[in-house]
Amino acid sequence: MKALLQPHRIVMLAIAAAIVLWCVFTLRWDWLPKYLPLAVEGIWRTVWILAVTVVMGMALAIPLGLAQAVGPWYLAAPARVFCTVIRGTPLLLQLWLLYYGLGSLFPQIPWIRQSDLWPILRQAWPYAVLALTLSFAGYEGEVMRGAFKGVPKGQLEAAKAMGMPRWKILTRIWLPQAVHRALPTLGGETVLQLKATPLVATITVVDIYAVSSRVRQDTYIVYEPLLLLAVVYMVITGIIVLAFRALERRVPSRIA
Amino acid sequence: MKKLAALTLTATLMLGGAAMAQTVKVGIAAEPYPPFASPDASGNWVGWEVDLIGAVCAAAEMECEIVPVAWDGIIPSLTAGQIDAIMASMSITAERMQTIDFSDKYYNTPTVIVGAKGVEMTPDAAGLAGKILGVQVSTVHEAYAQKHFAGSVAEIKVYQTQDEANQDLVAGRIDATQADSIALDDFLKTEAGMACCESKGAVTDDPEVLGLGVGVGLRKGEDELKAKFNAGIAKVLEDGTYDKISAPYFASSIYGG
Amino acid sequence: MELIGAAGAASTLDLLAYSPPGWGANLLRGLWNSILIAGGAFGLGLLIGIFGAYGKLYGGPVLRDLLAVYTTVVRAVPELVLILILYYAVTDAVNQALIAFGHERIQISGLAAGIVVLGFVQGAYATEVLRGAILAVPPGQIEAARAMGMPATLLARRITLPLMLSYAIPGLANLWLVATKDTALLAVVGFGELTQETRQAAGATKAYFTFFMAAGALYLTLSLVSTYLFARLERHARRGQPSVGGAR
Numbered sequence: 001m002k003a004l005l006q007p008h009r010i011v012m013l014a015i016a017a018a019i020v021l022w023c024v025f026t027l028r029w030d031w032l033p034k035y036l037p038l039a040v041e042g043i044w045r046t047v048w049i050l051a052v053t054v055v056m057g058m059a060l061a062i063p064l065g066l067a068q069a070v071g072p073w074y075l076a077a078p079a080r081v082f083c084t085v086i087r088g089t090p091l092l093l094q095l096w097l098l099y100y101g102l103g104s105l106f107p108q109i110p111w112i113r114q115s116d117l118w119p120i121l122r123q124a125w126p127y128a129v130l131a132l133t134l135s136f137a138g139y140e141g142e143v144m145r146g147a148f149k150g151v152p153k154g155q156l157e158a159a160k161a162m163g164m165p166r167w168k169i170l171t172r173i174w175l176p177q178a179v180h181r182a183l184p185t186l187g188g189e190t191v192l193q194l195k196a197t198p199l200v201a202t203i204t205v206v207d208i209y210a211v212s213s214r215v216r217q218d219t220y221i222v223y224e225p226l227l228l229l230a231v232v233y234m235v236i237t238g239i240i241v242l243a244f245r246a247l248e249r250r251v252p253s254r255i256a
Numbered sequence: 257m258k259k260l261a262a263l264t265l266t267a268t269l270m271l272g273g274a275a276m277a278q279t280v281k282v283g284i285a286a287e288p289y290p291p292f293a294s295p296d297a298s299g300n301w302v303g304w305e306v307d308l309i310g311a312v313c314a315a316a317e318m319e320c321e322i323v324p325v326a327w328d329g330i331i332p333s334l335t336a337g338q339i340d341a342i343m344a345s346m347s348i349t350a351e352r353m354q355t356i357d358f359s360d361k362y363y364n365t366p367t368v369i370v371g372a373k374g375v376e377m378t379p380d381a382a383g384l385a386g387k388i389l390g391v392q393v394s395t396v397h398e399a400y401a402q403k404h405f406a407g408s409v410a411e412i413k414v415y416q417t418q419d420e421a422n423q424d425l426v427a428g429r430i431d432a433t434q435a436d437s438i439a440l441d442d443f444l445k446t447e448a449g450m451a452c453c454e455s456k457g458a459v460t461d462d463p464e465v466l467g468l469g470v471g472v473g474l475r476k477g478e479d480e481l482k483a484k485f486n487a488g489i490a491k492v493l494e495d496g497t498y499d500k501i502s503a504p505y506f507a508s509s510i511y512g513g
Numbered sequence: 514m515e516l517i518g519a520a521g522a523a524s525t526l527d528l529l530a531y532s533p534p535g536w537g538a539n540l541l542r543g544l545w546n547s548i549l550i551a552g553g554a555f556g557l558g559l560l561i562g563i564f565g566a567y568g569k570l571y572g573g574p575v576l577r578d579l580l581a582v583y584t585t586v587v588r589a590v591p592e593l594v595l596i597l598i599l600y601y602a603v604t605d606a607v608n609q610a611l612i613a614f615g616h617e618r619i620q621i622s623g624l625a626a627g628i629v630v631l632g633f634v635q636g637a638y639a640t641e642v643l644r645g646a647i648l649a650v651p652p653g654q655i656e657a658a659r660a661m662g663m664p665a666t667l668l669a670r671r672i673t674l675p676l677m678l679s680y681a682i683p684g685l686a687n688l689w690l691v692a693t694k695d696t697a698l699l700a701v702v703g704f705g706e707l708t709q710e711t712r713q714a715a716g717a718t719k720a721y722f723t724f725f726m727a728a729g730a731l732y733l734t735l736s737l738v739s740t741y742l743f744a745r746l747e748r749h750a751r752r753g754q755p756s757v758g759g760a761r
């Protein structure tokens with residue numbers, strides 16, 4: 001609180017408040033009530049996609065990191081290639097490859113269209129979730145590789161000396177410490193993942209970004225929906241940062 | 257105050273003068289939209305509308321340059337000044353007239369529904385009940401579907417380009433798409449279109465949403481440029497250039513009534 | 514449907530040929546545009562980053578707070594949203610200003626707009642990378658130079674910038690890779706970079722799979738070559754320094 005009371009900050013806050021007031025009173029917000037239900041639905045979909053892809057991506061990243069860190073070459077090499085390809089190509093392209101590329105193959109394979117999976121496969125969200133999950137796994141696989149390697153050898157040797165079986169060493173000692181090491185990066189990566197979610201709007205998934213585009217296209221109001229959108233993303237980012245800070249505090253630090 | 261008015265006037269005059277000397281940037285939608293405009297393998301844009309842009313500009317003695325812009329940002333691009341005119345099969349509607357200005361129309365075609373072969377449907381609310389309908393974003397077709405079909409269809413899916421909606425129709429992700437009859441005719445002539453789909457007929461006209469034909473989109477207040485485009489369009493219609501351009505593409509004139 | 518199977522795959526590969534009817538030239542032109550934008554944006558971002566980092570470290574309280582707002586906001590809002598806001602707002606504002614001062618409207622090319630917009634985004638990240646790198650320079654070096662009476666600009670040019678380079682390169686290499694991939698976002702405003710060219714070629718020929726795979730290969734090549742070059746650059750920047758194997 002004291003930090004905010006320096007004279008120059010008071011002036012800056014006043015200017016910021018003036019800008020916000022100007023935005024509220026001179027820009028057009030009359031579209032807001034009409035699109036509010038859609039916007040809430042869009043925010044929910046964005047958050048849902050983010051949560052699902054982060055959890056599933058992380059579940060994939062752990063074996064990917066482990067394979068690269070200590071796996072035999074026939075596991076390490078494919079894991080490495082996967083991470084390189086995902087990190088070396090734009091997510092937008094991966095998304096379109098999955099949605100339109102696979103989509104163009106489906107008409108040639110009749111049994112897919114007759115199977116029970118088709119009602120799900122014809123929707124857009126499975127492709128969005130798949131692409132974002134693979135992308136998160138690719139980036140996190142690299143992070144987890146470093147985290148697994150960073151766990152002090154002494155810890156593992158001590159566990160081995162105690163006669164712990166290998167699986168138990170992994171779940172009790174190695175994995176928890178590696179995840180704890182990766183936690184600070186994980187917060188940042190989750191924010192990056194949030195910033196990747198609007199791309200799903202290009203394959204007809206109606207997230208909050210798509211809702212803002214719809215307002216722009218229906219009403220030809222350009223800046224107001226985009227400004228509101230920026231605020232929404234900043235709020236979600238803030239929540240993610242705070243959540244990870246709380247999470248880090250709960251895990252006892254200073255392991256070494 | 258007087259000084260300010262004088263300044264604005266000079267600015268407007270200079271602007272007008274500049275438009276004469278400068279090339280006019282004509283925005284088209286950066287997507288394949290055959291037979292009106294689509295990119296070819298050598299990186300050029302070809303099609304009926306591209307030919308027409310050339311003819312109208314020549315008739316109005318303007319230097320024109322074609323600038324591809326994303327369809328969903330084409331009106332902001334015009335108002336922000338990245339382009340000076342839109343010739344991208346944009347219908348003249350009251351809704352758009354609130355933001356931009358239009359020249360006289362240069363074509364007018366009916367709107368049809370195309371759906372998967374063997375699926376029963378008619379181009380009205382009852383006939384589309386429970387179906388998934390795909391439309392291109394911020395088109396008159398989207399507006400029409402939202403107004404007339406939103407209550408009965410299972411879902412209205414909105415695409416960035418008509419080409420992607422067609423692609424998903426082929427892939428079976430949507431049951432039908434609504435768009436301009438000429439553009440969909442062209443799609444139905446392709447191998448994939450022929451195999452999967454057929455026309456289900458024209459929708460009932462609703463000029464309030466479907467507009468009064470296609471015109472050149474212009475910034476408000478640029479009346480000089482508007483007059484030039486109008487003169488150019490009138491001239492190509494009169495001297496037969498319009499029909500000459502249309503002949504290779506269409507069996508009959510698409511100028512419409 | 515003769516497109517099924519191996520014959521179909523072979524015939525769509527022909528579409529990648531360099532000269533028409535192949536679309537290879539279009540893809541390569543798109544790649545070149547992507548590299549131009551990425552290069553320009555990276556350069557601009559570096560420039561903003563250098564000033565931003567110095568401002569954050571040695572600037573007055575107001576400048577420091579403003580820079581904090583800049584880096585926080587840019588890093589919290591998706592690039593796609595920033596690109597749309599800046600793409601329309603910047604060109605609009607420039608033209609409004611020009612008209613207000615009695616000049617004529619200028620046309621801002623997609624290339625220039627793309628560079629400015631992505632450069633602005635890159636600048637926020639570069640500020641943080643360079644700030645960290647400057648802090649990593651041993652303070653004794655800077656103090657020694659100050660004690661010798663070196664003026665501030667000379668000190669920056671001769672001591673701080675060369676010394677921090679080795680610390681900054683890994684972060685900057687990452688930024689460059691982000692820049693090359695972020696150019697794909699300009700496809701959303703219709704600019705003819707690699708992803709947009711790919712989308713058009715795929716749409717026009719219906720060979721979606723072939724073209725997306727080809728574009729992926731091009732992006733991957735670009736990223737692998739860049740990674741290799743940056744690794745060499747880092748080794749060059751580190752010459753004469755004790756080996757710091759494993760640390761980053």
